[in-house]
Amino acid sequence: MTIWIVFALMTGAVALAVLWPLARVRAGHAADASEADLAFYRSQIADIDREAARGLIGAGEAEGARAEAARRLLRARDRTSPAADASEAALRRRRAASAFAISMIPLVSLGLYGAFGSPHIPAQPLAARLAVDPAQLSLADAVGRIEAHLARNPDDGRGWELLAPVYLRMGRAQEAAGAYERSLALLGATPERLTDHAEALVLANDGVVSAEARKAIDAALAASPDLAKARYYRAVALEQDGDRAGARSMLAALAASAVPDTPWLPMVKARLAALDGTTATAAAGDPAIRAMVEGLAARLEGGGGDADSWARLVRSYAVLGEKDKADAALASARRDLAGNEAALARLGALATELALTDRR
């Protein structure tokens, strides 16, 4: 609303400025014009005199030039302006001119602005937008904005790629898989993108590696054989196909190739232990792993952990053979993630997988 008041004020100010001379200038012709002309020719004659005095032009030439300028002076004097016509006509003209201006200015400007303007869009300086605390900007709000943008520009591959992991974190695995599919189609296949797509498909499919996911993993590994995530899911797929030995050797190789602090290592070891039918108590002796798990636990106790971190903690305790702690972590996770249906479902699946005592 304010903006229309501003526009009205601007229009009014401009119309007033344009009409101002009508109120100020007397009707009638501009008499000063011919006066200025006469002054100009007089100054020209004076110039000629001065140059003649300096000897810059000869006496004869000066005389001729003076005569010429004088003739022009006379001509300018003779050119009498037509007498200003009756004030009645002048008044009519003024009315017509002001009516024209007063109607033209708002009509043209509002018409054209209506056609091209966007009065509803506020200014959005970058600094102010960045200053908004991301915590205040709810995730759902941000996702909504990106979705709106993608609805208009469905070919923005980077937008889809940005959105997909957010979907995954929100537990909307099915939509994440769709988003990765778009980004794959628009931006082309890279091993990482193929693997992410496969992961989303697996999670959307309750942990089962479908044929489609399998194909993506194979393609990713063909291009980049060292990709850890792809190798992990290949092993999961092998296990599902019944090739436990193949799965085992893949996972063992993956675990052996990993740098000690890699966050996904406990997950691989747990999977390995499950395959062996043993729990990897050996790992409990490793102070580095211990410290990492304790650190994670301390962080999650502080609150604000996401489903991934909780799942990692639960799994770590299970892998370390500390079933009590795993049960307790599971219970804490359920409390912390209460309300997040997707995360709770995932925790349930995890409890089943690790054979934990799941107290709902």
Place this chain on the structure above:
Amino acid sequence: MLIEAGHYALVLALAVCIVQTIVPIWGARRDDAALMEMGAACAVASFVCVAFSFVALSHAYLVSDFSIRNVVENSHSQKPLIYKLTGVWGNHEGSMLLWVLVLTIFAALVALLRRSLPARLRANALGVQGAIAVAFLLFILVTSNPFARLSPAPFEGRDLNPILQDPGLAIHPPLLYVGYVGLSIAFAFALAALIEGRIDAVWARAVRPWTLAAWAFLTLGISMGSYWAYYELGWGGFWFWDPVENASLMPWLAATALLHSVVVMERREALKVWTIFLAILAFSLSLVGTFLVRSGVLTSVHAFATDPGRGAFILGILTIFIGGGLALFAWRAPVLRQGGLFAPISREGALVVNNLLFSTACGTVLVGTLYPLALEALTGAKISVGPPFFNLTVGAIALPLLLLLPFGQQLAWKRGDVAGASQRLMAAFGLAILAALAVFAFTRGGPVLAPIGVGIGAFVTIGSVVEISSRAFGRGVGWRLAMRRAFGLPRAAWGTASAHFGVGITVLGLAAAAWSTETLVVMKPGDRAQVGPYTATLERVVPRSQANYREDVGLLRLTRADGTDAGTLEASKRLYLTRNMPTTEAGIRTMGLSQVYVSLGEAEPGGIGVRLYYKPFVLLIWIGSVFMAIGAFWAMTDRKYRVGAPVRAAVRAAEVREAQA
């Protein structure tokens, strides 16, 4: 809010300009002072609106408001502040807004400096200016709106074309636009005179300062653009006869002719029809330049808006204004009264020759620029009319022009005396021949024409000094009196001399280009190469990283023949990250008026390709253009242009009588 207010102000300006087109011309026909005065009010109001709009857009650039499409496409939040600002006009939409801003500034000045102009001439001229502004505002709003919005807004922009991320963008386009658009005033005055059916010395006096200003800005704009191309594009050249350069040169040639013919009009009321024609021509050519750059007809560094829709719109504007102007000319020019007579050998005669030569040069450049385009459109054949054609033809026209320049300045009005003029120029001529001979004797290599070029440059330079000295010294006039007389000369005379001096200086710089050297070598750190009288050593190549680009910088040390150090220079190849676009930054070391110029090429197996140039006295080319512009500004301050009111003229007349007594 500010953005939309800026957008609304632009629309408001259009509405006001429609009123400005109609009411003052009507007022002039009816001789109604109030209606004519409304034109002035409209001009000021539309200037305020467009200026507000420009400020709003600039503000959006400064705060990186990515809800404006134009900002997204041409800015980046990490760009240095100065380039955020210059980015406003570093693109099609913004530069059109700047164009219209300059147009309204000029119209507002015409409106406010009322005392120097006859009222009816001013009213008609404002009407024509209003029509031009209507056409361009409509063009902006309909085809290239800088205020088009995006919602939701992205968080980052696509960055400005890296070639344009340079201080040159802050200087070159604004100067050039002031020049281009300044010519619209001469055009508006010409049409106003045709509408009124009256043209005389008063008209010439009114037009001349505006033409001088436009010409000075155009000169500076072209020469700064040429210096920018010289150091940014890394080819070592400063003028490429690129169609877009030609598009700026043509209005300059026409404006130079106009500048000289207006002098004849003011002094003798002669050449009326021709002067009107030149005024129409000069602005038409600047419109053609605008069209060529923005229609997509040309591909060039400048062609940043290739859109056939816009091209068609500008073609329409072009047809209306050029066609309309010429039609009005054909219809009304016979009404104009003929002016004073003069002998062939006289100042007027010399200026006519000047005009003929400048128009021929302008026509030659026009043909050379448009012929390949027309041929391609008609037959599909691609030919290129390159530097050899232009150098030969324009050189052939410039030669008599330069030789006649000092003579023309020595001829009297109405009837001149060749023998006397030659006599006064004897010294200049002798010194020029001496200079040419000395250069010929002391240099090796270079074409035979080069010493002749030096001689001509010297002749023009010294001749311009003679312009002043021959008017100050007379028979039996002592030093002191001569000095007094020299300082008493009108500023217009000093301005003329300064501009002609600049021409000579530029010619000297161009002639010296014959002795420049160019070497292309592949160098590793530690390698040496000869560049003119210096030896360049590549010390090292280091990578560097800045906010929005990465660069490889080559550091070179220069040593003189006797082994003493002559300083270092840095040349670099940059890669702008957002657009993934490489640019070269030439390394330039200035020694006096000469420069060593180095640009880095591709990294090759045995090292890095390095182009080394030695450019003796190259700075003279641009220094000359600065003298030309200073001359024009100097002449503008001549008191006869500041006088307008009868009262002051009377005071002056009294002063003159005193001086004579």
